[in-house]
Amino acid sequence: MANFEDNYLSREHRFWLGIETESGTHFASIPASNRMVDYIEAYKITNAEYEVFLADVDAAVAFVESCRRHEQDERLFLQTGSDRGVPI
Template sequence: MATRFQDTFISREHRFSLGIDHRTDRYYLSTPVSGVNRAMEWEAYFTITEGQFQVFHANPACADAFTEDCRMGRNEHLLVHPS
């Protein structure tokens, strides 16, 4: 069975990875997120455009605001659900 999410770029400094969702053939950014009390952290995947993928790959610092919005729950509409 093939892996659904394939990371193609990892930025440890900025705490995110970029890749392709093989189920939908769309690009994603994944980053650790935590619950309200921050007692638990998990990896969440957010859909991004090809343009965002290219920009974030070329200059990872450009993803900082987007990644922070993801971590703070402001990009829930882009969240990839595992179903």
């Protein structure tokens, strides 16, 4: 089971940045919801991306918007099931 530690939260843009503590991999995450539950989708990012996103919120927003459009699905920590939710 992944252990996500949030280091940055944007309430305005509804995303988090942080680190998965077991692997040391940074992530960006967004809220999502399917017909059964609200949940978080976490996307792997590089250390360099993490530093850029902390310093440049516009770059972070551009990335999380691409996640919301499902353009970064290969970076998901956990692949979604057949009842994929929608970003909220």
